[in-house]
Amino acid sequence: MSTNNEQKKNLSIFRFTYIGLILVVLLSVAMVLFFRYILDISGVNRAEYTTTYSTHFALLVDGTNTDFWNDVYREMQAEAAPRDIYVELKDLSGHNDYTLCDLMDICIAGSVDGIIVQNNNEEGLNDKINEAVSAGIPVVTILDDAPASLRVSYIGINPYGLGQSYSQKILELVKNTDENILIEVLLTDPDLDGNEYQIFTQINTDLMTDAQTSGRVTVEAVRIPQGEAFASDQSVRNLLHVFGDTPDILVCFSTLQTEAAYQSLIDYNMVGQVQIIGYYQSATILEAIREGNIATTMKLDTHQMGENAIQALCDYIQEGRTNSYYGTDLTFVRGEDLADEEE
């Protein structure tokens, strides 16, 4: 009996020793794990968790329409990552006062594997595109083409087709009235060969020649000075409040401009009196469309753009050639469309 007790005592001592040891070991392991966790969340070990890629593309844009380009960039990266490609976004909004040509120089000197650039018709950009292509770096233009350069492909819209789409949308807005209509097209691109001017020309031509609008619809272009602070907002305010006739329809070519115009309408209590055809989508624009304060907004298929840009560069790198033009679908978003989506 007492031998049993002694054995039990011995067993309990050894169990106790084991449990104590296990406790100490568990505590030590927990401490080490906790320590690793702290290092992980602190970012000290971040390098270990960085995804690296074998190929490096650069997307160079002018810095306007940040929402739009961010969407394009996200789609592009989503398409590129599975192909082991990293896309670096560079724009002119940085603090260095770079031009697109500077960004091109940086990319050429940085030996990127491919460049996707938005042509802002900057002087010398064609030469830089040519220089890059000569250095073995394929260049794809996006949204605005540089047809005179050696770029390997263009991803975007056809200004002619886009102009016609705008015309159709405006016709829908004015067909139910016989009144004279003044349409102001706000141009951010000063270049007469640029897309915006071509779209304006196309709208003007279409509305002048259309039986429903001919003679009573006037289309005017207003240049918004670039590079000046708050120029967009001030130009719209002047247009609505200071100068002669108040426009019936405002056509905007940037998200920022659309938002500024909408805010001005609210400020001058002109909502409903002036129709806005917006550019791309932001939370403010979508909310305004939902409330019926902005008639419609033009939306490009960013997914298609991102996908096509990566596809074009990859095709060129792998096969030495690619399509010279990848079209992009566009839609005009209206309140009804948003309601349908929500349903």
Added chain:
Amino acid sequence: MKKNKPEASRIKSAGRFWRDLPIGSKMRFVMLFTLLVIFASNLILYSQINYLIRRMNSVYSSNVNLSELSDSIDRVQEDLYRYLEVRDYESLSDFFREEENYRRLYQSLSEQVGDNPSLVLEKNIRNMSANFLKYADDAVSAKRGMNVSAYRENYEKAEKLYRFIVDDIEDLNEIQFQNNAANYQTLQKALQYMEFTSILTQAVVVLVSILLVIAITRDIVAPLRDLAHTASRIGEGNLDLQVAPVDSNDEIGIVTRTFNDMVTSIKSYVVQVRESAEKQQEMKEQELMMQNHLKEAQLRFLQAQINPHFLYNSLNAGVQLAEMEDDEKTAVFLEKMADFFRYNVRKGKEDATIAQELEMVDNYIYILNVRFAGEIYFEKQVNPRLLDCSVPGMILQPIVENAVNHGIRDMLGEGKIFLTIDQKDNKIAITVADNGKGMTSEQIATVLAHSKVAHDDESTGVGLDNVISRLVIYFDVQPEEMVAIESEGPGKGTAVTLYLPIRRMD
């Protein structure tokens, strides 16, 4: 439950090993074990904290490296500019030296591109730096070759890249500084947490060690305490106690087992002494009882005869008187009477032979026959080889007297008494039979139960119960092994047989 069996057997074998370990080794094990656990936990803590502190110290090292890189490219650019402007040997050697230094520095930057902005910047700086040095070298070569347009063109390219590189280094520095500042803060917090967890761990380790030491020392001391307690109680005389058996083979196990053996030896010695004392006591009691019975017999005899000495002296005087008067019959009678009483007095105290006892019976029968005018028929058959056998005195006459008084007295017709003495189964078989009134089985049982029987006034005083008692004491046997009473029933006589061991008279 099944899963626990191997573990239980492992623990059992560990327990076995532990029980057999000498106390010194146990103590050394406890000390070493606790020290090792504390040392190991300290080691882990120290390595973790040390690693953390080293990481903290190195947090800003990347910024320091970038500053060095920035300073170096500044010097390369300055030396390049100065050489292109002055074209002296010193500037050129400075340029080459600084160029080598810068090349070494930028080559430590990452070549990889990844979703970490720092990594992309490093890769860009590295590649741009290579091109920058290439343009710088080309400019220097062109300058040495006096190719003015080429060195200007290359210098402009290098100068442009220099600007880009410096900007990128600044950007990278800023990003890394932000990251590092955040890292530093987090690491500081981590260090605080580590302090807390290390204190907690140390506390647990110390607690576990203390509990372990308590448990193991209790395990060692508890049997000693038991031993001391039991020894103290045994010292008070409680010999039935034993220390709980200890399974271990250490010093405590050996001491405990030896102690228990010692207690067992003491106990058995005490039992032996006690048994011997009891035996002595028993023998003393037997002797006393024997004396008591004899005294009782003698007392009864004296009560009956008042003074046998006086009586048989008187009877002897009577014998002489009868002889003087030639009355031979009276003389014989009186002589027999005198012999009877003399024998009673003498042999009541000592052993007698069968022959003496027979003589006593003959005298008694003669006296009775004189008294009752030859009414009693007495017949004896004696094995002559047994005549000198020793028996307690005064055993035969009382049985014959019993047969006379309780058997044939008051019976109609002739009373007969048969005495047979023979050897049977290596014993003396003495049978006194009568043809008297016999006994019931209850009466036989009562007599054999050693109960007192009422004595008649005429009795010589020594009853059958006295005879049986003396025989039991004398031969140390049970009455039923020695006395047999047989009777076929009332009126059919009684036979009393004594079976006595054969002892020759010395």
